[in-house]
Amino acid sequence: MRYNRKLVFICEGSDCKKAGSKKIRKELKEAATEGSLKGHCKFFQTKCMDMCKSAPVVIVENHFCKNADTKMIMEQIKKA
Template identity: 35%
Template structure:
């Protein structure tokens, strides 16, 4: 049976938008389309996650990605592959 796709939630609340959530959303969207990750993740735009001072933020599994940290994004995507 094919493993299910994992959700990646990215905040598109007001404060994160001010901190360029749009660019971070694009980065996530493009990254999960790369060969290594294709078909394994589903991006979901969310409302405020109550971590506004750390924005833009995203959540994969139980982990929070703060300040649009692309290194942590890659790390979490890799560690969540086929779990």
């Protein structure tokens, strides 16, 4: 059996927070409670990942998303 849950790491450091990472996390969590993603995503908050110039930073599986927005992350989750 294949483990099918996608891991998403959202930076919650100060620069990413200022750039809207909290809002992204909230929107992603809402989106992941319905449709095909329901039960297939696990979200983690992280401390600063030392890439503050590209804030907000989100990691989906093994892919770094710089200057992330909700739409970009959703596409990446579906691809991963």
